[in-house]
Amino acid sequence: MKKVLVLLLLVIFGVYLADVMFSLEFGRQVFTDGVRDFYLEKSPLDLKVSNTITAIVVNFRGFDTLGEVTVLFLATTAMGGILYKKRHAAGTRSVLFSSSKIVMAGSKILFPAIILLGVYVFIHGHLSPGGGFQGGTIIATGFLLMLMAYYDYSVNHNVLTIIESLAGITFAGIGLMGLVKGGSFLENTMPVGVMNNLFSGGLIPLIYIAVGFKVGAELTGLIYTALHEKD
Amino acid sequence: MDQVKFDISLIEYGFFISAILVIMIGLYGAMVKKSLIKIVIGLSILESGVNLLLITIAYVQGGTAPIFSPGLLKDMPLTVENIKALGAGMVDPVPQALVLTAIVIGFGVTAVALALVIRLYRHHHTLVIDEIKNLKW
Amino acid sequence: MIIYLVFLFILLALMVGAAIFSIIQKDLLYAVIGTGVISLILSVLFFLLQAPDVALTEAAIGVALTTIIFIITIRNTVRFEDEHDRKEAGESKKFINN
């Protein structure tokens, strides 16, 4: 009964939403006075960042990104609190299976390559697609691979915490630096350099590198926490 | 980046319809299903649908990705006119930035939800929602 | 041109199909694989819609991390949506090994 009711409600809702959405012209939405043109113009000219999305994520809407890394940080914290047990059986792995030799050898070779790719992605965030989040998640998948392949592989939780904290402090600190220098929070106070060079964009690559470290550490910690809970 | 030009007349509503369908399927799963993990799966499907809708709105017909790569600039001088001309042919970067944020936030929420599922299972040894009703639902 | 369109329609249909599959499938492990497929297709769609950054993020988070965290949860809890199915499946459908 409930199923039918919900289904009916959803169909009405979906048809209404679709009806409204269809009045948009797919692929022809151009705003003459929206924020889009401003970003597309200022990003290459003022910030010398060729990847506009990076400019938006780190600079124009950098406050969102600060909030976002906080959300991940909170998710890790909350997970730790939720799964906390008084008598903590240290080092018990919940997913216990041994991989074959081939998988183990393969992941040993792949692991440095994945980490390198992640680092490349977040260092070149202002030049090409990718950036701190993407690089951080790639690094986390690298650790995930190792955790899956080697059943006794362990990550030092203290190191993760310290990296996470330091990266977070760097981000917030860079933000406050703008304020101290008399500008506003997260303002790009460094010289921006020449476009499409690695060292360009002022503070943007620095912030994205901090985000990369933070996201990488947080996601790794998150998976590690989930993996090491056995009831 | 390879240019993929869509014939709008055919594909016009394909993206909208499928995004809305995915949203509805996700909502259905989250509202009706009895298994805790199924509810979380529903949530993650719902998130996917909303993200697709956002990116669909950002798309501009025949537009390029909003990246001023050296290949695109082709030794053009960086003047306001050139940048404006290039920018006019780009898709909207703002919703993409929003989706980037939304995906990461969604993952955080999913992780917390699954941690709660694990703890509920520890207490009740079941995932069926009807058997966990210590509180009124 | 027409091939692109057909390809696109197949992708969209597959995505909706995977979503329905994930919701109706009783075996939670398969359902989770279904969500992984949704994310994978979504990431391709994002790339086609000229959003390479989002496509990268979706590929890493949606396909790899979300799926694995679901699988860890399933491993820690139960594999089937209701108890009845678990008994029916019996020994043959035990989780990976152990």
Add this chain to the structure above:
Amino acid sequence: MVGSPVLFVAIPLLTAFLIPLFAYIWKELVRIIPGIVILYLLVLSVSLYGQVLREGTIVEQIAGWAPPWGINLVFSPFTGLLSTLMLFMAFIIWMYSYRFKNIDFEPSKKYFILLLMLVTGSIGIVLTGDIFNQFVFIEIMSISGYGLTAFYVGRDSAEASFKYLIMGSISSMFLLLAIILIYSQLGTLNMADIASKAHLMKPEFKILALIFFILGLGIEAEIFPLNGWAPDVYSQAPGPIGAAFSGIVVKAGIYALIRVIYTLFDVEGSLQFLVIIGMITLIIAEMAAIRQDKIKRMLAYSSIGQMGLVLVAFGIGTHEGVFAALFLMVSHALIKPLLFLSGSYLVFNSTEKSIKELNGLGKFMPLTSFLFALGAIAIVGLPPLSGFWAKWSVLTAAANSGMLLVIGLVLAISIVEIVYYFRVVNRIYFFKKEESVVPKIPTINAKFAMVILAVIIVAIGFYPDLITSYLHEASETLLDKGNYIQNILSVAQQVTQ
């Protein structure tokens, strides 16, 4: 230059990232630092608020971009009032939970991080002038809320938290949909910019966006069909967190909803909608409250009912109505935490947390019982305390707008409230104590926190003029939409010219 509004977000975030490092130095720092930070921010908020009242709204740009393009924070007489109130409540709650229970060290670090972020998220919601930024802060607030609700392992807290999480994340998806709809029409995310261009939106988009906003924000604001999570969360979360929810989180939710309805769009009939939904919420919640046998669930339903009354008062739409709503919000933000804080010590050692177990505790815990009774008298609106003036202002506002139904309802609801609150007070003072109940004497910091609240409630009761001028200022700010837009977008006009 006293300080910048961005510090209200930046400093707590910095602290939250630092706390894990402090834990390596000295474990006690983990408890102390958040309190110092909250106190500092409270002082900053008070001084900024004074400055704002003298010199007008502060609009803080972030990353050096003028408002429609960059994110901005708005510290106006209205938002300043709310942020000061929230920080004050946060300080009280921190003081109370400093030694709340001998929780193990490891979660206590997490507890204080999450508490700090719960407050920061709420303040961010109030201060920000950008809808997507508000979404991010709502997520920060709710994730901290999920974590804090499930903090005690022994109870059914995970169940309550899961319920809250499911409802919360579905609603945040609706919020995202609303943001998409607005962006697809106007190409902007700034609230003032949206408000100034709202007439350009196609009407069907406007209506749908408004519906999605109500669905998305109604969860935090606890409006009728969406408040199913609240009683469970309030009763299962640790005591101080119940207080934080009723004193801080709900206020942020109401703020967001009101900002959408008053500033973002002016859809015909949305105020009537507020009145109707508020009345339904009020009636259903109070009817539910009278049937509860567990103290915290009763308080939770009462809280929902009060929020319904706030919405009704906002729905009146006049200056007086907004004033009454704000008075009610402030008064409720002070009283309900007092009830939660004292109530959770009254039932500290019991597992059931039922009202029966309060029998005769008045002799054994005189101070706590007295404070609970004081809170009960204040919230039902008996004369000498702050709750009376709040309800009185609602009544006068309704009378001046000719809404007789509202007057009747408020009076009827007050009688219901008297019945269920005095049932509890009666048990505390005039029943015989049950053998099984072992009273727990509050720690000194908890007593101190509760007494401060009680003193303020009494002070406002005797001298309502202490706050009325601020409330008038705040309600004027909220109603003056043109000025809000002007304040924020004037910077942008200077840039373009």
